[in-house]
Amino acid sequence: MILAAKFLDVSSVTSHTTHLLIMFYIIGLGLADEKDITVRGLEAVKGSTRVYLEAYTSILMVQKERLVRELAMGLQTRVSLSWQAKEAFYEKPLILADRDMVETQSDEILHRADEVDVALLVVGDPFGATTHTDILLRARALHIPTRVIHNASIMNAVGAAGLQLYQFGQTVSLVFFTETWKPDSFYDRIKENADLGLHTLVLLDIKVKEISDENLARGRKIYEPPRYMSIPLAVNQLLEIESIRKAGILDSDNTLAVALSRVGGGEDQRIVAGTLANLANHPEESFGEPLHSLIIVGKRLHHLEVEYAEDFAIDRERWRMVASKVYGCALD
């Protein structure tokens, strides 16, 4: 009996996928563009009656006219066209849903998902955001069967820098500071990792759906363009907190770090390595397009990690020197 089941199981892999169960799918899109969806994910999209695309930025929500007007505006254009590229590629109309909608109107997304297949497409892997566990919990409460289709996310693609994944401690987020608000709990987390010699992945902030003071005062719901934290700004914020907390874990000249952008293996992937000072003084453009992430290198650093990441170094000499003298790596 078990044998028969196994044969069925195996043969079903080669034949066309037919499933009788109606599903709510959350499908990871990976990190670069619409071709990073998996074949299984693409099949689920094509079989779904409604397909939602979770938009990172409110800019995806603008009307067609504005899209055309903004054709010359760099990133926004890119993101918008990329949405149209996705729609064409997936051969499905996509319903854009911003993070707010996924959070607050999950019942609308789940509407009739027990009668027809519904898919929610998200950047990276579905379990990268708590929002997605929330909507899965809601589906469960409504007795709607769910299926998650995994993909790469920054949590594992960060390996592209050559630093080994098992040498990473907890991941932290860094938000935009204002004059009066400089949340610094990330510093304790980096210190905990650093004390153990572990690397820290730092995810940099995005600001979307901001309304300027002027528009707010006039009651106009006009959103500012999205803002993405740059690597030099991130490094300066880290050093600002170090100068206040003074635990000695982040040093301009003696702490190594690696900046990552668009880690999808594509042509626009950028990986840049150096001391914190190297990164802070490097031109913003050279770090590539957002989103950006930053790795603070821990002291358990292995010489093979140094050699692999050396290829991305702004200043190879300095990279090797600090790895050897400060981190104690035995290099050739």
Added chain:
Amino acid sequence: MILAAKFLDVSSVTSHTTHLLIMFYIIGLGLADEKDITVRGLEAVKGSTRVYLEAYTSILMVQKERLVRELAMGLQTRVSLSWQAKEAFYEKPLILADRDMVETQSDEILHRADEVDVALLVVGDPFGATTHTDILLRARALHIPTRVIHNASIMNAVGAAGLQLYQFGQTVSLVFFTETWKPDSFYDRIKENADLGLHTLVLLDIKVKEISDENLARGRKIYEPPRYMSIPLAVNQLLEIESIRKAGILDSDNTLAVALSRVGGGEDQRIVAGTLANLANHPEESFGEPLHSLIIVGKRLHHLEVEYAEDFAIDRERWRMVASKVYGCALD
């Protein structure tokens, strides 16, 4: 000029991919079956002159006759058929390469990779194993352009248990103990994570290419079937070391853990949650097919994590009781 470049860049996404540069690709296959490859990965496979499939187990290397003879043997059959399924699906003959070959004969794999596209397919994400950074370094030394196509790996798909990825510390591996060899450095790593309240992902051992004492004595190079560590065995090994080291981080009745198997969102995915005692006493079969992983739950546990994972609990009452009384989670 920048604008023109952006337009080109964007339009290339929608048109058919044509690249002039010859490449060595390492392509992640994700976690479940051949349909977890990305569309970009599938294109690269179809465009490559030689395609290697890194085999987890030596059993993939056996001759066709033996494959047929072993058709009735469960997992081996499954793995073998799965290899054939891949070959049919990718429309390419696959050259099987075991981990040893990728490590020691990388130049053979890279042969003429500066003249024709060559692809190496690996389970999960390419940066899951140091072997793959080694072969990328070797390609770099030979001036062969490389491209990594990412995919899901256990390092991010572990989120399927409902425990948040940013609450994980460093990942550890657990090897099969023998009478005389019980390496326990994993214990220090789990303790470091536990002291910070973080979860630990424990990857369980696989034994391949083992030769029995009898065959070794007779000089016969006959490999034993691969062995995969089961969840009950893993838990017993953990508790054995706790009983020696006595740091009080692992307790049968008061430490929560989650077992994962085939986390690809597929029909054979299994997630089982409970105390260490719950897991140790649960029938081996109920944990599903190998490979297995285990999460040791840390004390920073959030009540939403408890509620999500509760659905996988062997004993819901006990799961909630320990989460509330021992971990201090405020539950409804």
